[in-house]
Amino acid sequence: MIAETGHYALVLALALAILQSILPLWGARVRDVALMRLASPLAVAQFGFVGLAFAALTHAYLTSDFSVLNVVENSHSLKPLIYKFSGVWGNHEGSLLLWVLILVLFGALVAVFGRNLPARLKADVLAVQAMISTAFLLFVLITSNPFERVVPAPMEGQDLNPLLQDPGLAIHPPLLYIGYVGFSMAFSFAVAALIEGKVDAAWARWVRPWTLTAWLFLTLGIAMGSYWAYYELGWGGFWFWDPVENASLMPWLSGTALLHSAVVMEKREALKVWTVLLALLTFALSLLGTFLVRSGVLTSVHAFAVDPARGVAILIILTVFVGGSLALYALRAPVLKQGGIFAPVSREGALVVNNIFLTAATAAVFVGTLYPLALEAATGEKISVGPPFFNATFGPIMLPVLLVMPFGPLLAWKRGDAYRAAQGxxxxxxxxxxxxxxxxxxxxxxxxxxxxxxxxxxxxxxxxxxxxxxxxxxxxxxxxxxxxxxxxxxxxxxxxxxxxxxxxxxxxxxxxxxxxSSENVVALKPGESVDLSGFHVTFEGLEQRQGPNYASVVAKLTLREGGTVVAAVEPSRRIYQARKMDLAESGIATFGLSQFYAATAEARDDGATGLRLQYKPLVLLIWLGPALMALGGAFSLADRRLRVGAPRKAARPAPALQPAE
Known part of the structure; x- marks a missing residue:
């Protein structure tokens, strides 16, 4: 009965989303205050019902309710509790429900905390947001129902993909989705502004907190995914230019450009048309990432293996929202007034340079990711665009960003002094x-x-x-x-x-x-040793261990420096019984900001075990950097000048009554 409750909650949420898409928007057109005020309670109620549906699916996983098909396909009674919980979004249907939950959460937050927004703008923003949630709720209910029953219910489930049974994957998707979906608010604000035909500094102030929040979480999500790939996949790499990795990088680059462009617009009321376009394109790239992951056009450790028909449905959603918003942009952009003029050497000029190169980097990743797919669709020819292309294009484009970045804050608005900035x-x-x-x-x-x-x-x-x-x-x-x-x-x-x-x-x-970095791929028998980057590595032997839902073979390695034992590293291979999958688990020893990394291959007939040993100096800086970026985003978000909605002007006090003479 709980599963049916979750399903009916989604149906009710869809009904509310349709009402929220129509009534406040119509109220804003006819200046009906009552209709416009409906937007906030509808948004909050919609979040409540989607939250109820998500709680129902979570209950099914935690209780191992194998009468629900989604639970059967992605869970197991012996699976640890944390992975029963993360299994809720470790599949297409559940992750899409999480996607919708975050989408309606952002709408509810605007409804609750956007009290200072002008009534018409708030009604338009929440109506556009509801249009997006309407499309995805329909998609969930028609093609991806997470509450579908199976009769008769099996005694046991098929378990979650072992690659996803990791703490990093319990954290990575929610962070990434908050980033992806958070850019929907910038999109809704942009469409609402185009509907109203008014974009000004106050609009930039209102849109910045939502963009900054999305960017912050997307930064953390990408970093978490990178670290997961590094320690989980057994090859020791932190970025492979996988198409799905690129799908998350593109909205991050575009969102970074949007943040900087919004600053110019807020301070100088310049770059209005460009800022609105970036808001539209950033969410479009987020939708593109959703399409790539769920369409079946990619083979990737990050992608969901799903029916291509679902990809067609997402492509329709992508076409409607991106095409419709760009058509509205083409209609309205000519009437938007441009703001202040500024010299090339100025803070605005530095931010424009930043935008140009970030946009070019986004375009390079976009072409490298989608060109092979387009070529295969058009001609049937298969080509691979890998790290050499991206390293040769992305790196040189980002170089000027790093060079110009320190200059921008030292330049004055409108007209700056390059010599003085260089002195600083x-x-x-x-x-x-x-x-x-x-x-x-x-x-x-x-x-x-x-x-x-x-x-x-x-x-x-x-x-x-x-x-x-x-x-x-x-x-x-x-x-x-x-x-x-x-x-x-x-x-x-x-x-x-x-x-x-x-x-x-x-x-x-x-x-x-x-x-x-240094690497040595060797085959060692118990007692044998090898040297790598000053470490004397001894293979002590193999040990059998039993996990909650897997059996593992652990390779025990001892690291010595100058004859002193400094670390023990235990890479392993796990066999998950339910899925009959063999998965390598790396062993890592950390020395300051550097790491010694070990992964195993299968044991050979002669008793030797294959080992990939690597020493990576300062590798932890790769993920410390995004943590600092996210912390910087949090500091900026906490700025007392940055409100969710610009403050209202204080009303003039009534003149004091003069005493009668």
């Missing part, structure tokens, strides 16, 4: 040059571009705090005065510095782990 970056220049020379000296004979990459990363990190140093008069005023100034800085200033520094930290990690 003298410390960053000095650190970069010295670091490049030192690294080149210590790694003589290694990759010649690697020292330059380290120097560029340090330039980005130190340069990110140049504005803070300038505004606090660090080294120019007494420390107490500088500290007091630092405490008084807006949190968005610290947020921008942390986010920019995070990009430099990631660059250093990528360069170090790529250029100076």
């Amino acid at each position: 970056l003298m410390i960053a220049f000095g650190v970069a040059i010295v670091a490049t020379a030192l690294v080149a000296g210590f790694t003589l004979g290694g990759p010649w571009l690697a020292p330059i990459g380290i120097g560029l990363g340090l330039f980005a990190i130190v340069g990110a705090f140049a504005e803070v140093m300038e505004r606090t008069k660090l080294f120019k005023a007494p420390f107490g005065d500088s500290f007091a100034r630092a405490k008084g800085l807006p949190s968005s200033t610290w947020g921008g510095a942390l986010a920019h520094a995070g990009l430099g930290v990631t660059l250093i990690g990528v360069v170090a782990a790529t250029a100076w």
Whole structure:
């Protein structure tokens, strides 16, 4: 009965979504306040019913209700509790329900916290958001019902895909979906503004918190997915330019451009048309990622193997919303007034350069990802576009972003002074040059571009705090005065510095782990040893272990430095009985920011075991960088000047009554 309750809750949520799509929008057109005010309670109620449906599906998983087909196909009674919970979204139907839940959650948040939004704009925004939820609720109910029953109910389930039975995969999808779906709010605000024919600085202020929230979570989601691939798939890589990885990177790049463009619009009322277009395209790229994952056109460890007919349905949704919004944009964009004029050398100019290169990087990833699919669809010819293409295009495009990034905050609005900004970056220049020379000296004979990459990363990190140093008069005023100034800085200033520094930290990690990693693929018998990067690695032997729903063979390795044991590493191979799948689990020992990485192959007939051993210097910086970026986003989101809706102007006080004479 609980499963039926969840199904009926989705039907009721669909009915509310249809009403929310029509009534407030019509009320805004005829200026009917009562109809416009319906948007908020409808949005909250819709969230309540979708939440009830999600809770019903969660209950089915936690109780191993094998009368529900979705639970049968993706769960097992012996599966650990955390994976019973994460199994709710470890499949097409459940993950799509989570997608819809987050979608209606954002609408409910606007309804509750958007009190300062103009009534017409709020009604339009919530109506557009409801149109999106209507489409996806229909998709769930018609093609992807998570509550479908199976009769007779089997005694046991088929278990969750072993690749997904990992703590990282319990966290990664919700973070990623909040990012993907969060950009729907920027889309809804953009469409609402186009309907109203009015885009101004207040609109940019209203849209920024939602865009920043989505960007923050998408950053964390991509980083979590990257780390999961690194330790779970057994090859030690952190990014493979997989099409589904690219599908998450594209809206991140576009969303980053949108954030910077919205700042220009808020401060100077410039780039209006471009900012609205970016809001539309960023969510379009999020929908594209949804299509790629669920259409069946890709073979990937990240993709859901689903019926291509479902992909056609998502393609229709993509076409309707993206095509419709772009048509509205083409109709309305010419009437949007452009804002202030600015010189090429200015903070606005730096942000425009940032936008140009971020957009170009997005286009490069887009072409490299979709061209093979388009070519195969048109001619039947299959080609592979892999890391060489992306490394040769994406890297050079992002290089100017890293170079220009520290200059922007030091330039004045409208007209800046490039020489003065360069003076403010003298410390960053000095650190970069010295670091490049030192690294080149210590790694003589290694990759010649690697020292330059380290120097560029340090330039980005130190340069990110140049504005803070300038505004606090660090080294120019007494420390107490500088500290007091630092405490008084807006949190968005610290947020921008942390986010920019995070990009430099990631660059250093990528360069170090790529250029100076060492690897040895060997076959060892118990008692045999091998040396790698100063470690003496001894294979102690194999050990059989039993997990809750798998059996594992663990390879026990001992690491020594100078004869002293410094770590024990235990890579393994797990056999999941229900799915009859053999899965490698890497073993990792961490030394500061560096890691020793080991993965096993199957044992050979001669008693030897295949081992892939790697040492990756500074590899943890790759994921520390996104953590800093997300922390910077959180600081910016906490800025007291950034509200969910611009503050209303205070009413003038009534004149005081004069006493009678």
